Amino acid sequence: MKKVFGRPESLTEVPFTYCPGCHHGIAHRLVAEVLDEFKVRENTIGVCPVGCSVFAYLFFNVDMICAAHGRAPATATGIKRVKPDSIVFTYQGDGDLASIGTAEIVHAANRGENITVIFINNAIYGMTGGQMAPTTLVGQVTQTSPYGRDPKTMGYPIKMAEMLSTLKRAAYISRVALNKPANIIKAKKSIKKAFQVQLDKKGFSMVEILSTCPTNWGLSPIEASKWLEENMIPYFPLGEFRTPEEVA
Amino acid sequence: MGEKMLMKGNEAIGEAAIRAGCRYYFGYPITPQSELTAYMAKKLLKMKDAAFVQAESEIAAINMVYGAASTGVRVMTSSSSPGISLKQEGISYITCSEIPCVVVNMQRGGPGLGDIQPAQSDYFQAVKGGGHGDYHLIVLAPSSVQELVDLTMDAFDLADKYTNPAMILGDGLLGQMMEAVEFKERPKVELPDKSGWNLTGCKGREHRYVVSFDLDPNILEKWNLNINEKYKKLKEKEVRYEAVNLENADLVIVAYGTVARIAKTTIQMAKKEGINIGLIRPITLFPFPEKIIASTAVKTKKFLTVEMSLGQMVEDVKLAVNGKAEVNFYGRAGGIIPSPEEILKEAKKYL
Ligand SMILES: Cc1ncc(C[n+]2csc(CCOP(=O)(O)OP(=O)(O)O)c2C)c(N)n1
Ligand code: SF4
Ligand SMILES: [Mg+2]
Numbered sequence: 304m305k306k307v308f309g310r311p312e313s314l315t316e317v318p319f320t321y322c323p324g325c326h327h328g329i330a331h332r333l334v335a336e337v338l339d340e341f342k343v344r345e346n347t348i349g350v351c352p353v354g355c356s357v358f359a360y361l362f363f364n365v366d367m368i369c370a371a372h373g374r375a376p377a378t379a380t381g382i383k384r385v386k387p388d389s390i391v392f393t394y395q396g397d398g399d400l401a402s403i404g405t406a407e408i409v410h411a412a413n414r415g416e417n418i419t420v421i422f423i424n425n426a427i428y429g430m431t432g433g434q435m436a437p438t439t440l441v442g443q444v445t446q447t448s449p450y451g452r453d454p455k456t457m458g459y460p461i462k463m464a465e466m467l468s469t470l471k472r473a474a475y476i477s478r479v480a481l482n483k484p485a486n487i488i489k490a491k492k493s494i495k496k497a498f499q500v501q502l503d504k505k506g507f508s509m510v511e512i513l514s515t516c517p518t519n520w521g522l523s524p525i526e527a528s529k530w531l532e533e534n535m536i537p538y539f540p541l542g543e544f545r546t547p548e549e550v551a
Numbered sequence: 552m553g554e555k556m557l558m559k560g561n562e563a564i565g566e567a568a569i570r571a572g573c574r575y576y577f578g579y580p581i582t583p584q585s586e587l588t589a590y591m592a593k594k595l596l597k598m599k600d601a602a603f604v605q606a607e608s609e610i611a612a613i614n615m616v617y618g619a620a621s622t623g624v625r626v627m628t629s630s631s632s633p634g635i636s637l638k639q640e641g642i643s644y645i646t647c648s649e650i651p652c653v654v655v656n657m658q659r660g661g662p663g664l665g666d667i668q669p670a671q672s673d674y675f676q677a678v679k680g681g682g683h684g685d686y687h688l689i690v691l692a693p694s695s696v697q698e699l700v701d702l703t704m705d706a707f708d709l710a711d712k713y714t715n716p717a718m719i720l721g722d723g724l725l726g727q728m729m730e731a732v733e734f735k736e737r738p739k740v741e742l743p744d745k746s747g748w749n750l751t752g753c754k755g756r757e758h759r760y761v762v763s764f765d766l767d768p769n770i771l772e773k774w775n776l777n778i779n780e781k782y783k784k785l786k787e788k789e790v791r792y793e794a795v796n797l798e799n800a801d802l803v804i805v806a807y808g809t810v811a812r813i814a815k816t817t818i819q820m821a822k823k824e825g826i827n828i829g830l831i832r833p834i835t836l837f838p839f840p841e842k843i844i845a846s847t848a849v850k851t852k853k854f855l856t857v858e859m860s861l862g863q864m865v866e867d868v869k870l871a872v873n874g875k876a877e878v879n880f881y882g883r884a885g886g887i888i889p890s891p892e893e894i895l896k897e898a899k900k901y902l
Pocket of ligand 3: 396397398423424425426427428429436
């Protein structure tokens with residue numbers, strides 16, 4: 304009998320430690336499926352961040368390094384410059400990528416580092432227990448915006464995909480969501496495109512993934528998916544912001 | 552015999568690194584070491600299987616070093632005091648991950664933005680760890696352009712041998728100075744194989760990872776203890792110093808780098824006046840040459856530590872002397888270089 308569903312080879316047997324309803328696990332699986340489909344597992348080096356996905360090095364069945372908080376694009380740059388024929392990806396949260404690591408992501412994109420960035424935007428700092436992220440929505444209550452995010456003093460949520468799309472050497476930039484099967488299918492296609500861009504040595508690629516954090520949003524998994532759909536997608540529109548055709 | 556060339560200190564470090572097999576450099580410009588960054592750009596951008604990246608910051612540079620070094624190649628970054636402060640988090644991660652790399656600090660006056668004159672006020676930062684956590688760098692203190700060359704090459708070997716970052720602790724004067732240097736034929740040294748830990752892609756083996764954390768304190772304690780074993784070994788095997796005129800010295804100066812050079816002139820001047828001054832010049836600042844200082848303390852009862860700081864290495868000298876002799880201190884701060892006369896005058900106070 305043909306096996307129709309199994310664990311991708313690019314994932315280890317270690318069970319995920321994410322909370323129920325958290326999208327980190329789905330994102331891992333999609334990345335692993337893409338690595339399998341391109342048959343690049345044995346030639347891949349992944350860079351995990353500091354954040355809830357700090358343990359991603361245990362989950363991805365590829366060589367991995369855990370970067371300092373926010374510095375994954377720099378660490379990935381170091382690896383890729385030594386091993387231009389390896390597949391190098393970072394996996395980063397929104398505090399990691401859009402706050403402490405803003406300089407690193409902007410400059411990796413601007414140099415056109417031939418790496419793929421998987422950016423998990425869950426509008427919160429998950430690991431540290433629910434503080435405001437640069438992507439936290441206006442009015443959203445977090446530990447450090449207890450009266451709701453006030454743009455007058457805290458600014459507006461940063462749209463990283465749009466911001467990085469202004470850079471000439473950013474070859475592929477998209478935003479996807481994992482809140483329903485149709486979106487998951489689109490997300491997978493987009494992740495595949497991003498890695499294709501790297502395989503073709505066309506430069507920097509990033510997929511921003513809108514994700515849930517039911518635990519720190521204080522919602523059930525189903526409510527969290529609904530909240531993402533109703534609040535995040537209108538502010539963070541899905542789609543492709545930059546494709547290699549525009550770069551050429 | 553190797554080739555002899557006239558070179559500026561900062562460029563000599565670059566050439567030495569390349570000859571030591573370093574093909575990857577990540578840095579951010581800062582005076583007084585920018586010539587090194589420029590030298591690496593000029594050379595590495597034209598080489599195959601090599602990379603030079605002007606990083607967006609020193610923070611990015613050291614994290615690029617982390618990535619590159621994790622693949623097993625020789626990598627270097629360089630900066631001067633404020634930039635070295637920015638690198639500390641990354642250096643701590645690299646040390647915990649037990650990955651070799653070389654970091655050059657051509658010190659300038661501090662604290663703060665300070666100035667761009669030579670100084671030795673980053674001693675504590677360099678030898679005591681610098682970033683968070685229980686760790687040390689292997690710290691080498693050259694005092695001539697020739698030594699910048701030799702110690703840079705040694706730094707790569709030592710870093711590989713102990714899978715620990717090594718630091719060249721120089722200063723702006725050494726970096727800017729022109730001297731004749733020889734690139735000597737070096738004896739081949741056996742270095743540990745990196746194939747047990749480097750990241751290459753997991754073809755033909757289990758996947759592996761480089762991390763600098765473990766949330767289980769029992770495991771993390773063991774990890775710390777293992778790292779500490781390397782420091783014990785370093786203290787046993789890798790201590791280096793230069794001893795000058797210690798026999799019958801009335802007073803022994805302890806100084807490193809630029810100040811040790813100046814102190815040698817002081818010793819000559821003193822000799823003419825019939826005063827016998829000795830010098831202990833630590834070449835490795837970590838591991839620190841405690842034993843020679845301790846054994847000297849039994850014979851010579853007077854020490855004078857001279858630094859371009861307000862008193863940092865003197866603390867280690869006192870620890871080594873352990874009350875057996877008098878330890879005095881003379882220092883200049885903010886980028887001022889003490890003159891040989893000044894040091895002699897100071898020495899005479901204790902004779
Ligand atoms: C230099 C530094 N500052 C702060 C922290 C603490 N810290 C750990 S994870 C994190 C935020 C993680 O949030 P995010 O990147 O959004 O990832 P998530 O957990 O939401 O997936 C912070 C602030 C740290 N580890 N290092
Ligand atoms: S805290 Fe949030 S982001 Fe972290 S695992 Fe739990 S649900 Fe996921
Ligand atoms: Mg987050």
